[in-house]
Amino acid sequence: VTLPRIGVFDSGVGGLTVLKALAERQPAHYFYFGDTARLPYGTKSAETVARYAIGATRFLESRNIDLLVIACNTATALALPQIEAAASVPVVGVVEPGAAMASEVSQARRAIVIATEATVASHAYRDALARHGVQAFEKACPLFVPLVEEGWTEHAVTEQVAQIYLGEAIRQSSNLGEAATQNGDEADVMVLACTHYPLIAPLLRRIAPAQMKIVDSAESTARVVKAMMESVSREAAGEYEDLAPSKSSDHRSFRFFVTDSVEKFKKLATRFLGRQVDNVEHVDLGG
């Protein structure tokens, strides 16, 4: 029985939202690397993030992975080309799948993108959306990551913060598209462009205008990986023979590697995955 070996990389625990979406769709041996000692990436420079990400890529490749998923929006936005150049396996980032999905659902061809400061500053989503003919209004929401890690996903403070951020983003998108606002063509999709935001999706849903669709880059990425693995298994004529859902829906294994405390990761991971995690090991990549 050959299952694909999929590496999943994130700056910390956030990428577990991507792992969760992946595991729901794709049977595989999953190797998750969370660079918890060096997070957050969302406030760091492109050079630093690229260096960290390449270290993580090397580590995951030493686990003989077939495919690498960059679950971190910041790492994808800042360093995807460098990671691809350093990797010897196919690499999937979260930006393009999120942009493609936003394009699929947007009628107005205008999207609000909420993300970390570094992701917004890179304009990776703006550029990816522009390639799909969608205009982006990017809004950095730096307070969301710590609020989610604090477990305040349904807290009054988070709701207030979200109201301020979304209010600003919506105002910005309608100011820039003054003419559009008059004929009702405001942004009709919001992209959750950070690993942590799916946890506050219910809260954001309540605050966002009713007609605004919410696109989650974790779900979009899982969809792309699933499609990739299906085409690989077709081409390899049964190399991954147990991919047919009927035969293989139970086949998943998980190993976690973190650069900071195993205990701290386990505690937060339970919140992100909604269940206990085992098989967590500490690794030291130095630098």
Ligand code: DGL
């Ligand atoms: N994983 C990061 C992202 O998706 C958020 C946390 C961080 O800043 O490291 O952008």
